[in-house]
Amino acid sequence: MLDGMDIDGTDGKPYVLIESGNIPVTRENRFSSYNSYKNDVQAMPPNFIAPKTGIVYDNRMRYHGNIHEEEHHPEDPSRIYSIQKTIIKAGCLERMIYIKAREVTAEEACLVHTPEHWDFVNRTSGNGTQKAFYNDPNVVYCSIHRYENAHFYPGDKQASHTHVGGGNAKGKTINIPWPRPGMCDSDYIYAFNKVVMPIAFEFDPDIVIVSAGFDAAEGDPMGENHVSPVAYGHMTHMLKSLAGGKLVLALEGGYNLESISKSALACVKVLLGESPARLGPIKPSQDCIETIHQVIRVQSRYWSSLAPEYVDASEDKTPGKFVVSMIGNQSL
Template sequence: MKKTELFKFLDDLDSVYMNNYSESVSRLSCGGAINLCKSVWRGDIQNGVAIIRPPGHHAERDRARGFCVYNNCAVAARCLQREENAKRIMILDWDIHHGNGIQDIFYDDPDILYISVHRYDNLNFYPFSPKANLTAVGSSNAKGRNINIPWPCMGMGDTEYICAFNRIIMPIAYEFSPEMVIVAAGFDASKNDTLGMCKVSNTGFAHMTHLLKVLSGGKLALILEGGYNVEVTANALTACVGILLNEPPPPIHIGTPMDAAFEAIQDVIKIQSHYWNSLAPVYMDPHQGI
Protein backbone atom coordinates (compact mmCIF):
# COMPACT_ATOMS: atom_id res chain seq x y z
CA MET A 1 0.00 0.00 0.00
CA LYS A 2 0.96 3.61 -0.44
CA LYS A 3 1.28 5.57 2.79
CA THR A 4 -2.07 7.30 2.33
CA GLU A 5 -3.82 3.93 1.81
CA LEU A 6 -2.01 2.38 4.75
CA PHE A 7 -2.87 5.17 7.19
CA LYS A 8 -6.51 5.07 6.12
CA PHE A 9 -6.53 1.30 6.72
CA LEU A 10 -4.97 1.75 10.16
CA ASP A 11 -7.63 4.27 11.16
CA ASP A 12 -10.08 1.38 11.40
CA LEU A 13 -7.83 -0.61 13.77
CA ASP A 14 -7.30 -0.21 17.51
CA SER A 15 -3.88 1.24 18.35
CA VAL A 16 -1.84 -0.38 15.59
CA TYR A 17 1.08 1.11 13.67
CA MET A 18 2.33 -0.49 10.47
CA ASN A 19 4.63 0.23 7.58
CA ASN A 20 5.17 -1.81 4.44
CA TYR A 21 7.45 -4.26 6.24
CA SER A 22 5.38 -4.84 9.38
CA GLU A 23 3.70 -8.04 8.25
CA SER A 24 6.94 -9.82 7.36
CA VAL A 25 8.63 -8.60 10.55
CA SER A 26 5.63 -9.82 12.56
CA ARG A 27 6.02 -13.28 11.03
CA LEU A 28 9.68 -13.31 12.08
CA SER A 29 8.68 -12.23 15.59
CA CYS A 30 6.07 -14.96 15.87
CA GLY A 31 8.47 -17.51 14.40
CA GLY A 32 11.02 -16.60 17.07
CA ALA A 33 8.46 -17.37 19.78
CA ILE A 34 7.56 -20.69 18.11
CA ASN A 35 11.18 -21.79 17.73
CA LEU A 36 12.01 -20.88 21.32
CA CYS A 37 9.07 -22.84 22.72
CA LYS A 38 9.79 -25.87 20.55
CA SER A 39 13.46 -25.85 21.58
CA VAL A 40 12.52 -25.74 25.26
CA TRP A 41 9.82 -28.39 24.84
CA ARG A 42 12.17 -30.79 23.02
CA GLY A 43 14.91 -30.31 25.61
CA ASP A 44 17.37 -28.70 23.23
CA ILE A 45 17.66 -25.94 25.82
CA GLN A 46 16.41 -25.78 29.42
CA ASN A 47 14.72 -22.39 29.09
CA GLY A 48 15.04 -19.18 27.13
CA VAL A 49 13.86 -15.73 26.09
CA ALA A 50 12.39 -14.48 22.83
CA ILE A 51 13.47 -10.83 22.51
CA ILE A 52 11.04 -9.96 19.75
CA ARG A 53 8.99 -7.10 18.37
CA PRO A 54 6.18 -6.48 17.67
CA PRO A 55 4.55 -7.94 20.80
CA GLY A 56 1.47 -10.12 20.60
CA HIS A 57 -0.89 -10.54 23.54
CA HIS A 58 -3.54 -8.07 22.32
CA ALA A 59 -3.81 -9.62 18.84
CA GLU A 60 -7.05 -11.54 18.39
CA ARG A 61 -7.92 -14.49 16.17
CA ASP A 62 -8.86 -12.30 13.25
CA ARG A 63 -7.48 -8.79 13.82
CA ALA A 64 -4.40 -6.88 14.87
CA ARG A 65 -4.81 -4.72 17.95
CA GLY A 66 -2.86 -2.83 20.59
CA PHE A 67 0.54 -2.69 18.80
CA CYS A 68 0.21 -6.45 18.14
CA VAL A 69 -0.13 -8.13 14.74
CA TYR A 70 0.15 -11.86 15.52
CA ASN A 71 -0.38 -13.29 18.99
CA ASN A 72 3.09 -14.70 19.57
CA CYS A 73 2.39 -16.58 22.83
CA ALA A 74 -0.89 -18.03 21.59
CA VAL A 75 0.52 -19.21 18.26
CA ALA A 76 3.52 -20.78 19.98
CA ALA A 77 1.25 -22.60 22.46
CA ARG A 78 -1.00 -23.87 19.64
CA CYS A 79 2.06 -25.18 17.80
CA LEU A 80 3.10 -27.13 20.90
CA GLN A 81 -0.39 -28.61 21.14
CA ARG A 82 -0.71 -29.56 17.49
CA GLU A 83 2.85 -30.46 16.55
CA GLU A 84 4.41 -31.62 19.83
CA ASN A 85 1.36 -33.17 21.54
CA ALA A 86 1.61 -30.91 24.58
CA LYS A 87 -1.30 -31.52 26.96
CA ARG A 88 -1.00 -28.88 29.69
CA ILE A 89 0.47 -25.44 29.02
CA MET A 90 0.46 -22.54 31.45
CA ILE A 91 0.66 -18.99 30.10
CA LEU A 92 1.38 -16.33 32.70
CA ASP A 93 0.92 -12.74 31.54
CA TRP A 94 2.52 -10.15 33.83
CA ASP A 95 2.29 -7.30 31.32
CA ILE A 96 0.49 -4.34 32.94
CA HIS A 97 -2.27 -4.67 30.33
CA HIS A 98 -4.72 -7.54 30.13
CA GLY A 99 -3.89 -9.99 27.35
CA ASN A 100 -7.33 -9.94 25.78
CA GLY A 101 -6.14 -11.84 22.72
CA ILE A 102 -4.65 -14.77 24.63
CA GLN A 103 -7.75 -14.99 26.81
CA ASP A 104 -10.17 -15.00 23.89
CA ILE A 105 -8.20 -17.58 21.90
CA PHE A 106 -8.01 -20.11 24.76
CA TYR A 107 -11.20 -19.29 26.66
CA ASP A 108 -12.74 -22.69 25.94
CA ASP A 109 -9.53 -24.76 26.04
CA PRO A 110 -9.10 -26.80 29.26
CA ASP A 111 -5.51 -27.68 28.34
CA ILE A 112 -4.31 -24.06 28.51
CA LEU A 113 -4.13 -22.29 31.88
CA TYR A 114 -4.06 -18.54 31.31
CA ILE A 115 -3.28 -16.23 34.24
CA SER A 116 -3.07 -12.47 33.79
CA VAL A 117 -1.97 -9.92 36.41
CA HIS A 118 -2.89 -6.46 35.15
CA ARG A 119 -4.32 -3.04 35.87
CA TYR A 120 -8.08 -2.93 35.44
CA ASP A 121 -9.03 0.32 37.16
CA ASN A 122 -12.75 -0.37 36.87
CA LEU A 123 -12.65 -0.47 33.05
CA ASN A 124 -10.48 2.66 32.82
CA PHE A 125 -7.27 0.95 31.63
CA TYR A 126 -6.54 -0.56 28.21
CA PRO A 127 -8.10 -2.67 26.71
CA PHE A 128 -11.12 -1.16 28.55
CA SER A 129 -13.04 -4.45 28.59
CA PRO A 130 -15.16 -6.14 31.26
CA LYS A 131 -13.60 -9.39 30.04
CA ALA A 132 -10.46 -8.33 31.92
CA ASN A 133 -12.29 -8.58 35.23
CA LEU A 134 -11.99 -11.46 37.69
CA THR A 135 -15.40 -12.85 36.69
CA ALA A 136 -14.00 -14.11 33.37
CA VAL A 137 -13.11 -17.69 34.35
CA GLY A 138 -13.37 -19.66 31.09
CA SER A 139 -16.29 -21.32 29.37
CA SER A 140 -17.91 -24.78 29.27
CA ASN A 141 -15.37 -27.43 30.33
CA ALA A 142 -12.60 -24.84 30.69
CA LYS A 143 -14.01 -23.01 33.70
CA GLY A 144 -11.22 -22.07 36.06
CA ARG A 145 -8.63 -22.19 33.30
CA ASN A 146 -8.83 -18.41 32.86
CA ILE A 147 -7.68 -16.39 35.85
CA ASN A 148 -7.62 -12.61 35.90
CA ILE A 149 -5.99 -10.77 38.80
CA PRO A 150 -7.21 -7.23 38.09
CA TRP A 151 -5.52 -4.45 40.05
CA PRO A 152 -8.01 -1.70 40.86
CA CYS A 153 -5.45 1.12 40.75
CA MET A 154 -1.85 2.10 40.03
CA GLY A 155 1.07 1.71 42.42
CA MET A 156 1.34 -2.07 42.78
CA GLY A 157 4.87 -3.25 43.52
CA ASP A 158 6.94 -6.23 44.61
CA THR A 159 4.85 -6.90 47.72
CA GLU A 160 1.57 -7.02 45.83
CA TYR A 161 2.89 -9.17 42.98
CA ILE A 162 4.63 -11.67 45.26
CA CYS A 163 1.45 -11.84 47.34
CA ALA A 164 -0.51 -12.71 44.19
CA PHE A 165 2.09 -15.36 43.34
CA ASN A 166 2.00 -16.94 46.80
CA ARG A 167 -1.75 -16.81 47.29
CA ILE A 168 -3.05 -17.57 43.78
CA ILE A 169 -0.58 -18.22 40.99
CA MET A 170 1.72 -20.83 42.51
CA PRO A 171 -0.96 -22.92 44.30
CA ILE A 172 -2.98 -23.15 41.08
CA ALA A 173 0.14 -23.84 39.02
CA TYR A 174 1.14 -26.75 41.28
CA GLU A 175 -2.36 -28.18 41.03
CA PHE A 176 -2.51 -27.78 37.24
CA SER A 177 0.99 -29.27 36.91
CA PRO A 178 1.93 -27.77 33.53
CA GLU A 179 4.25 -29.52 31.11
CA MET A 180 5.46 -26.13 29.84
CA VAL A 181 5.29 -22.55 31.12
CA ILE A 182 5.18 -19.57 28.78
CA VAL A 183 5.43 -16.03 30.15
CA ALA A 184 3.96 -13.08 28.27
CA ALA A 185 6.77 -11.00 29.67
CA GLY A 186 5.81 -7.35 29.48
CA PHE A 187 7.78 -5.00 31.70
CA ASP A 188 5.46 -2.01 31.82
CA ALA A 189 4.66 -2.75 35.48
CA SER A 190 8.25 -1.72 36.24
CA LYS A 191 9.20 1.22 38.38
CA ASN A 192 9.78 4.30 36.21
CA ASP A 193 7.55 3.06 33.39
CA THR A 194 5.26 6.07 33.28
CA LEU A 195 2.53 4.32 31.31
CA GLY A 196 1.99 1.46 33.76
CA MET A 197 2.55 3.59 36.89
CA CYS A 198 3.37 0.56 39.03
CA LYS A 199 6.44 -0.22 41.13
CA VAL A 200 7.78 -3.70 40.38
CA SER A 201 11.57 -3.71 40.70
CA ASN A 202 14.10 -5.69 38.72
CA THR A 203 14.48 -7.84 41.82
CA GLY A 204 10.72 -8.41 41.85
CA PHE A 205 10.74 -9.70 38.28
CA ALA A 206 13.74 -11.89 39.13
CA HIS A 207 11.89 -13.49 42.04
CA MET A 208 8.78 -14.11 39.93
CA THR A 209 10.94 -15.85 37.33
CA HIS A 210 12.64 -17.86 40.07
CA LEU A 211 9.28 -19.08 41.38
CA LEU A 212 8.21 -20.22 37.91
CA LYS A 213 11.41 -22.20 37.34
CA VAL A 214 10.23 -24.92 39.73
CA LEU A 215 7.31 -25.78 37.42
CA SER A 216 7.25 -28.16 34.44
CA GLY A 217 10.72 -29.51 35.12
CA GLY A 218 12.13 -26.06 34.43
CA LYS A 219 10.68 -25.81 30.92
CA LEU A 220 10.17 -22.04 30.86
CA ALA A 221 9.98 -19.58 27.95
CA LEU A 222 9.81 -15.82 28.38
CA ILE A 223 8.37 -14.00 25.38
CA LEU A 224 8.79 -10.23 25.37
CA GLU A 225 5.60 -8.17 25.40
CA GLY A 226 5.11 -4.53 26.42
CA GLY A 227 7.40 -1.95 27.96
CA TYR A 228 7.43 1.79 27.29
CA ASN A 229 10.80 2.75 28.75
CA VAL A 230 13.61 1.09 26.83
CA GLU A 231 16.19 1.25 29.61
CA VAL A 232 13.76 0.03 32.28
CA THR A 233 12.60 -2.85 30.07
CA ALA A 234 16.19 -3.87 29.28
CA ASN A 235 17.22 -3.90 32.93
CA ALA A 236 14.17 -5.85 34.08
CA LEU A 237 14.60 -8.42 31.33
CA THR A 238 18.29 -8.75 32.19
CA ALA A 239 17.34 -9.59 35.78
CA CYS A 240 15.06 -12.37 34.52
CA VAL A 241 17.73 -13.74 32.20
CA GLY A 242 20.12 -13.92 35.14
CA ILE A 243 17.67 -16.22 36.91
CA LEU A 244 17.36 -18.42 33.81
CA LEU A 245 21.16 -18.67 33.85
CA ASN A 246 20.93 -19.99 37.43
CA GLU A 247 22.05 -16.84 39.22
CA PRO A 248 20.51 -16.62 42.71
CA PRO A 249 17.78 -14.01 43.09
CA PRO A 250 18.87 -10.89 45.02
CA PRO A 251 17.39 -10.22 48.47
CA ILE A 252 13.93 -8.67 48.30
CA HIS A 253 11.97 -6.66 50.84
CA ILE A 254 8.34 -7.72 51.19
CA GLY A 255 5.99 -5.71 53.38
CA THR A 256 2.23 -5.53 53.79
CA PRO A 257 0.27 -5.35 50.53
CA MET A 258 -1.92 -2.37 49.77
CA ASP A 259 -5.48 -2.85 51.00
CA ALA A 260 -6.84 -2.49 47.45
CA ALA A 261 -4.49 -5.21 46.20
CA PHE A 262 -5.26 -7.56 49.06
CA GLU A 263 -9.01 -7.16 48.51
CA ALA A 264 -8.56 -7.91 44.80
CA ILE A 265 -6.57 -11.06 45.61
CA GLN A 266 -9.20 -12.19 48.10
CA ASP A 267 -11.96 -11.64 45.55
CA VAL A 268 -10.10 -13.72 42.97
CA ILE A 269 -9.63 -16.52 45.51
CA LYS A 270 -13.34 -16.53 46.34
CA ILE A 271 -14.24 -17.00 42.67
CA GLN A 272 -11.48 -19.39 41.62
CA SER A 273 -11.87 -21.58 44.72
CA HIS A 274 -14.91 -23.05 42.99
CA TYR A 275 -12.55 -24.63 40.44
CA TRP A 276 -9.28 -25.22 42.35
CA ASN A 277 -8.86 -27.36 45.46
CA SER A 278 -5.66 -25.50 46.32
CA LEU A 279 -7.56 -22.26 47.04
CA ALA A 280 -9.52 -21.92 50.26
CA PRO A 281 -12.17 -19.15 50.18
CA VAL A 282 -11.41 -17.85 53.66
CA TYR A 283 -10.59 -14.37 54.85
CA MET A 284 -6.95 -13.76 55.65
CA ASP A 285 -5.59 -10.73 57.46
CA PRO A 286 -2.97 -8.98 55.25
CA HIS A 287 -0.93 -8.25 58.39
CA GLN A 288 -0.37 -11.97 58.86
CA GLY A 289 2.16 -11.79 56.04
CA ILE A 290 2.19 -13.38 52.61
Protein backbone atom coordinates in the same frame (compact mmCIF):
# COMPACT_ATOMS: atom_id res chain seq x y z
CA MET B 1 34.31 -11.30 21.55
CA LEU B 2 30.52 -10.98 21.68
CA ASP B 3 30.33 -7.29 22.62
CA GLY B 4 30.22 -6.10 19.04
CA MET B 5 27.82 -8.73 17.81
CA ASP B 6 24.35 -7.88 16.59
CA ILE B 7 22.64 -11.06 17.74
CA ASP B 8 20.21 -11.71 15.02
CA GLY B 9 20.37 -15.32 14.61
CA THR B 10 20.29 -13.93 11.89
CA ASP B 11 18.20 -14.67 8.82
CA GLY B 12 16.12 -12.12 10.65
CA LYS B 13 13.54 -14.19 12.59
CA PRO B 14 11.57 -13.25 15.79
CA TYR B 15 12.81 -12.73 19.36
CA VAL B 16 11.84 -14.75 22.41
CA LEU B 17 13.69 -16.05 25.43
CA ILE B 18 13.41 -19.79 25.93
CA GLU B 19 14.33 -21.88 28.97
CA SER B 20 14.07 -25.62 28.91
CA GLY B 21 17.21 -27.31 27.74
CA ASN B 22 16.94 -26.89 23.99
CA ILE B 23 13.20 -26.63 23.41
CA PRO B 24 12.86 -27.34 19.67
CA VAL B 25 11.55 -24.31 17.83
CA THR B 26 11.50 -25.46 14.23
CA ARG B 27 10.56 -28.72 12.56
CA GLU B 28 13.14 -28.67 9.82
CA ASN B 29 16.46 -27.69 11.36
CA ARG B 30 15.98 -28.12 15.08
CA PHE B 31 17.57 -31.57 15.31
CA SER B 32 20.50 -30.81 13.03
CA SER B 33 21.22 -27.61 14.96
CA TYR B 34 21.06 -29.41 18.28
CA ASN B 35 23.29 -32.29 17.10
CA SER B 36 25.86 -29.78 15.91
CA TYR B 37 25.75 -28.05 19.28
CA LYS B 38 25.99 -31.39 21.15
CA ASN B 39 29.10 -32.37 19.20
CA ASP B 40 30.72 -29.08 20.17
CA VAL B 41 29.88 -29.65 23.82
CA GLN B 42 31.45 -33.11 23.77
CA ALA B 43 34.74 -31.51 22.84
CA MET B 44 34.62 -29.21 25.87
CA PRO B 45 36.57 -29.81 29.14
CA PRO B 46 34.98 -32.22 31.66
CA ASN B 47 33.97 -29.38 34.02
CA PHE B 48 32.18 -27.46 31.26
CA ILE B 49 28.49 -26.84 32.05
CA ALA B 50 26.35 -26.87 28.94
CA PRO B 51 23.99 -23.89 28.70
CA LYS B 52 20.28 -24.63 29.01
CA THR B 53 18.83 -21.27 28.04
CA GLY B 54 18.24 -20.30 24.43
CA ILE B 55 17.85 -16.89 22.84
CA VAL B 56 16.21 -16.00 19.55
CA TYR B 57 16.50 -12.54 18.09
CA ASP B 58 15.35 -10.91 14.88
CA ASN B 59 16.42 -7.54 13.52
CA ARG B 60 12.95 -7.12 12.00
CA MET B 61 11.53 -6.73 15.48
CA ARG B 62 13.17 -3.30 15.48
CA TYR B 63 10.67 -2.24 12.84
CA HIS B 64 7.76 -2.70 15.27
CA GLY B 65 7.10 1.00 15.71
CA ASN B 66 4.33 3.54 15.32
CA ILE B 67 3.51 4.09 11.64
CA HIS B 68 1.48 7.23 12.31
CA GLU B 69 4.10 9.95 12.56
CA GLU B 70 1.62 12.52 13.76
CA GLU B 71 0.71 10.41 16.79
CA HIS B 72 3.03 9.63 19.68
CA HIS B 73 3.08 6.09 21.04
CA PRO B 74 5.64 4.54 23.39
CA GLU B 75 5.98 1.44 21.18
CA ASP B 76 9.55 1.91 20.03
CA PRO B 77 11.93 -0.38 18.11
CA SER B 78 14.71 0.67 20.46
CA ARG B 79 13.00 -1.42 23.17
CA ILE B 80 14.37 -4.54 21.53
CA TYR B 81 17.81 -3.07 20.94
CA SER B 82 18.05 -1.82 24.52
CA ILE B 83 17.33 -5.28 25.97
CA GLN B 84 19.76 -6.90 23.53
CA LYS B 85 22.52 -4.46 24.42
CA THR B 86 21.99 -4.96 28.17
CA ILE B 87 22.12 -8.75 27.87
CA ILE B 88 25.37 -8.55 25.90
CA LYS B 89 26.96 -6.07 28.30
CA ALA B 90 26.17 -8.32 31.27
CA GLY B 91 27.99 -11.23 29.61
CA CYS B 92 24.83 -13.35 29.46
CA LEU B 93 24.78 -13.88 25.71
CA GLU B 94 27.81 -16.16 25.69
CA ARG B 95 26.09 -18.40 28.26
CA MET B 96 23.08 -18.99 26.02
CA ILE B 97 22.25 -21.17 23.03
CA TYR B 98 21.42 -19.47 19.74
CA ILE B 99 18.13 -20.71 18.32
CA LYS B 100 16.88 -19.74 14.89
CA ALA B 101 13.21 -18.93 14.59
CA ARG B 102 10.69 -18.84 11.81
CA GLU B 103 7.28 -17.39 11.16
CA VAL B 104 4.27 -19.32 12.41
CA THR B 105 2.42 -21.35 9.82
CA ALA B 106 -1.30 -21.20 9.17
CA GLU B 107 -1.57 -24.83 10.24
CA GLU B 108 -0.02 -24.10 13.63
CA ALA B 109 -2.05 -20.96 14.24
CA CYS B 110 -5.25 -22.82 13.41
CA LEU B 111 -4.63 -25.25 16.25
CA VAL B 112 -6.23 -22.57 18.44
CA HIS B 113 -7.79 -20.23 15.88
CA THR B 114 -10.24 -20.65 13.03
CA PRO B 115 -9.08 -20.25 9.43
CA GLU B 116 -11.37 -17.22 9.23
CA HIS B 117 -9.54 -15.66 12.17
CA TRP B 118 -6.18 -16.39 10.54
CA ASP B 119 -7.34 -14.57 7.41
CA PHE B 120 -8.65 -11.69 9.50
CA VAL B 121 -5.36 -11.28 11.37
CA ASN B 122 -3.47 -11.29 8.10
CA ARG B 123 -5.58 -8.35 7.02
CA THR B 124 -5.43 -6.44 10.31
CA SER B 125 -3.57 -6.59 13.58
CA GLY B 126 -4.89 -8.72 17.27
CA ASN B 127 -4.82 -9.29 21.06
CA GLY B 128 -6.74 -12.26 22.44
CA THR B 129 -4.78 -14.78 24.48
CA GLN B 130 -7.61 -15.08 26.99
CA LYS B 131 -10.21 -15.51 24.26
CA ALA B 132 -8.06 -18.06 22.44
CA PHE B 133 -8.11 -20.44 25.41
CA TYR B 134 -11.28 -19.37 27.21
CA ASN B 135 -13.06 -22.66 26.52
CA ASP B 136 -9.99 -24.93 26.59
CA PRO B 137 -9.78 -27.05 29.78
CA ASN B 138 -6.20 -28.05 28.95
CA VAL B 139 -4.76 -24.55 29.31
CA VAL B 140 -4.66 -22.31 32.38
CA TYR B 141 -4.52 -18.62 31.54
CA CYS B 142 -3.55 -16.24 34.34
CA SER B 143 -3.16 -12.47 34.06
CA ILE B 144 -2.15 -9.79 36.56
CA HIS B 145 -3.04 -6.40 35.15
CA ARG B 146 -4.11 -2.86 35.80
CA TYR B 147 -7.87 -2.84 35.33
CA GLU B 148 -9.63 0.03 37.14
CA ASN B 149 -13.07 -1.46 36.52
CA ALA B 150 -12.40 -1.63 32.76
CA HIS B 151 -11.47 2.06 32.55
CA PHE B 152 -7.85 1.21 31.73
CA TYR B 153 -6.71 -0.06 28.32
CA PRO B 154 -8.13 -2.02 26.59
CA GLY B 155 -11.29 -1.36 28.58
CA ASP B 156 -12.55 -4.92 28.40
CA LYS B 157 -14.92 -6.15 31.12
CA GLN B 158 -13.79 -9.70 30.37
CA ALA B 159 -10.54 -8.87 32.17
CA SER B 160 -12.37 -8.84 35.52
CA HIS B 161 -11.97 -11.57 38.14
CA THR B 162 -15.50 -12.84 37.47
CA HIS B 163 -14.58 -14.15 34.01
CA VAL B 164 -13.22 -17.61 34.74
CA GLY B 165 -13.55 -19.59 31.51
CA GLY B 166 -16.42 -21.25 29.69
CA GLY B 167 -17.91 -24.74 29.49
CA ASN B 168 -15.57 -27.38 30.86
CA ALA B 169 -12.85 -24.75 31.23
CA LYS B 170 -14.37 -22.87 34.15
CA GLY B 171 -11.63 -21.89 36.56
CA LYS B 172 -8.95 -22.14 33.88
CA THR B 173 -9.00 -18.37 33.30
CA ILE B 174 -7.67 -16.42 36.28
CA ASN B 175 -7.75 -12.64 36.15
CA ILE B 176 -6.12 -10.60 38.91
CA PRO B 177 -7.33 -7.06 38.12
CA TRP B 178 -5.70 -4.20 40.01
CA PRO B 179 -8.15 -1.40 40.87
CA ARG B 180 -5.55 1.36 40.45
CA PRO B 181 -2.00 2.13 39.30
CA GLY B 182 0.87 2.26 41.75
CA MET B 183 1.01 -1.44 42.67
CA CYS B 184 4.38 -2.55 44.02
CA ASP B 185 6.65 -5.57 44.43
CA SER B 186 4.80 -6.77 47.52
CA ASP B 187 1.47 -6.74 45.67
CA TYR B 188 2.73 -8.86 42.78
CA ILE B 189 4.60 -11.31 45.00
CA TYR B 190 1.54 -11.61 47.25
CA ALA B 191 -0.60 -12.40 44.19
CA PHE B 192 1.89 -15.04 43.11
CA ASN B 193 2.01 -16.68 46.53
CA LYS B 194 -1.72 -16.60 47.18
CA VAL B 195 -3.17 -17.38 43.73
CA VAL B 196 -0.78 -17.92 40.83
CA MET B 197 1.56 -20.54 42.28
CA PRO B 198 -1.02 -22.60 44.22
CA ILE B 199 -3.13 -22.93 41.07
CA ALA B 200 -0.07 -23.59 38.92
CA PHE B 201 1.15 -26.42 41.18
CA GLU B 202 -2.33 -27.92 41.34
CA PHE B 203 -2.69 -27.79 37.56
CA ASP B 204 0.84 -29.20 37.03
CA PRO B 205 1.54 -27.78 33.54
CA ASP B 206 3.77 -29.39 30.91
CA ILE B 207 5.19 -26.00 29.91
CA VAL B 208 4.82 -22.40 31.09
CA ILE B 209 4.63 -19.57 28.55
CA VAL B 210 4.82 -16.03 29.91
CA SER B 211 3.75 -12.88 28.11
CA ALA B 212 6.46 -10.87 29.85
CA GLY B 213 4.79 -7.49 30.31
CA PHE B 214 7.39 -5.08 31.62
CA ASP B 215 4.90 -2.23 31.54
CA ALA B 216 4.34 -2.98 35.23
CA ALA B 217 7.96 -2.01 35.90
CA GLU B 218 9.01 1.02 37.91
CA GLY B 219 9.21 4.06 35.64
CA ASP B 220 6.92 2.81 32.87
CA PRO B 221 4.79 5.69 31.52
CA MET B 222 1.85 3.46 30.60
CA GLY B 223 1.49 0.96 33.43
CA GLU B 224 2.44 3.42 36.20
CA ASN B 225 3.21 0.59 38.61
CA HIS B 226 6.38 0.04 40.62
CA VAL B 227 7.64 -3.51 40.06
CA SER B 228 11.42 -3.76 40.43
CA PRO B 229 13.83 -5.95 38.44
CA VAL B 230 14.35 -7.93 41.65
CA ALA B 231 10.63 -8.77 41.81
CA TYR B 232 10.63 -9.81 38.16
CA GLY B 233 13.53 -12.11 38.98
CA HIS B 234 11.63 -13.65 41.88
CA MET B 235 8.51 -14.23 39.79
CA THR B 236 10.63 -15.89 37.11
CA HIS B 237 12.31 -18.01 39.79
CA MET B 238 8.95 -19.21 41.07
CA LEU B 239 7.66 -20.05 37.60
CA LYS B 240 10.89 -21.91 36.83
CA SER B 241 9.96 -24.41 39.53
CA LEU B 242 7.05 -25.58 37.35
CA ALA B 243 7.04 -28.05 34.45
CA GLY B 244 10.57 -29.24 35.14
CA GLY B 245 11.88 -25.78 34.29
CA LYS B 246 10.25 -25.62 30.84
CA LEU B 247 9.65 -21.88 30.82
CA VAL B 248 9.29 -19.46 27.90
CA LEU B 249 9.41 -15.68 28.33
CA ALA B 250 8.06 -13.76 25.35
CA LEU B 251 8.43 -9.98 25.41
CA GLU B 252 5.18 -8.04 25.58
CA GLY B 253 4.68 -4.54 26.97
CA GLY B 254 7.10 -2.13 28.59
CA TYR B 255 8.02 1.30 27.25
CA ASN B 256 10.72 2.71 29.51
CA LEU B 257 13.98 1.54 27.94
CA GLU B 258 15.94 1.45 31.18
CA SER B 259 13.15 -0.35 33.03
CA ILE B 260 12.59 -3.06 30.44
CA SER B 261 16.31 -3.64 30.00
CA LYS B 262 16.99 -4.09 33.71
CA SER B 263 13.84 -6.18 34.21
CA ALA B 264 14.58 -8.45 31.25
CA LEU B 265 18.16 -8.91 32.41
CA ALA B 266 16.97 -9.94 35.88
CA CYS B 267 14.75 -12.59 34.28
CA VAL B 268 17.52 -13.82 31.98
CA LYS B 269 19.92 -14.23 34.87
CA VAL B 270 17.40 -16.41 36.68
CA LEU B 271 16.92 -18.49 33.54
CA LEU B 272 20.69 -18.92 33.45
CA GLY B 273 20.66 -20.36 36.95
CA GLU B 274 21.45 -17.34 39.10
CA SER B 275 19.45 -16.68 42.25
CA PRO B 276 17.40 -13.49 42.37
CA ALA B 277 18.56 -10.73 44.68
CA ARG B 278 17.02 -10.27 48.12
CA LEU B 279 13.54 -8.80 47.86
CA GLY B 280 12.80 -7.60 51.38
CA PRO B 281 9.64 -7.89 53.52
CA ILE B 282 6.36 -8.51 51.70
CA LYS B 283 3.78 -5.93 52.76
CA PRO B 284 0.89 -5.89 50.27
CA SER B 285 -1.40 -2.90 50.04
CA GLN B 286 -4.99 -3.03 51.21
CA ASP B 287 -6.16 -2.77 47.58
CA CYS B 288 -4.05 -5.81 46.77
CA ILE B 289 -5.39 -7.85 49.67
CA GLU B 290 -8.99 -7.00 48.80
CA THR B 291 -8.45 -7.86 45.12
CA ILE B 292 -6.84 -11.21 45.97
CA HIS B 293 -9.71 -12.02 48.35
CA GLN B 294 -12.19 -11.36 45.56
CA VAL B 295 -10.24 -13.58 43.18
CA ILE B 296 -9.98 -16.39 45.72
CA ARG B 297 -13.67 -16.13 46.58
CA VAL B 298 -14.50 -16.89 42.94
CA GLN B 299 -11.69 -19.28 42.04
CA SER B 300 -11.84 -21.41 45.20
CA ARG B 301 -14.87 -23.22 43.84
CA TYR B 302 -12.62 -24.61 41.07
CA TRP B 303 -9.28 -25.06 42.87
CA SER B 304 -8.84 -27.03 46.10
CA SER B 305 -5.50 -25.33 46.73
CA LEU B 306 -7.23 -22.02 47.38
CA ALA B 307 -8.84 -21.13 50.69
CA PRO B 308 -11.40 -20.13 51.76
CA GLU B 309 -13.55 -22.70 50.06
CA TYR B 310 -16.42 -21.10 48.20
CA VAL B 311 -19.72 -22.93 48.20
CA ASP B 312 -22.93 -21.47 46.82
CA ALA B 313 -25.79 -22.88 48.88
CA SER B 314 -28.00 -22.97 45.81
CA GLU B 315 -25.46 -25.10 43.96
CA ASP B 316 -24.01 -27.42 46.59
CA LYS B 317 -25.82 -29.17 49.42
CA THR B 318 -22.93 -31.46 50.38
CA PRO B 319 -23.06 -32.15 54.14
CA GLY B 320 -20.15 -30.86 56.14
CA LYS B 321 -19.13 -28.11 53.72
CA PHE B 322 -19.20 -24.52 54.79
CA VAL B 323 -18.40 -21.06 53.54
CA VAL B 324 -15.57 -19.22 55.26
CA SER B 325 -16.17 -15.53 55.88
CA MET B 326 -13.88 -13.12 54.07
CA ILE B 327 -13.65 -11.03 57.24
CA GLY B 328 -12.31 -12.64 60.39
CA ASN B 329 -12.21 -16.38 61.02
CA GLN B 330 -15.83 -17.18 61.66
CA SER B 331 -17.69 -19.63 59.44
CA LEU B 332 -21.13 -18.94 58.06
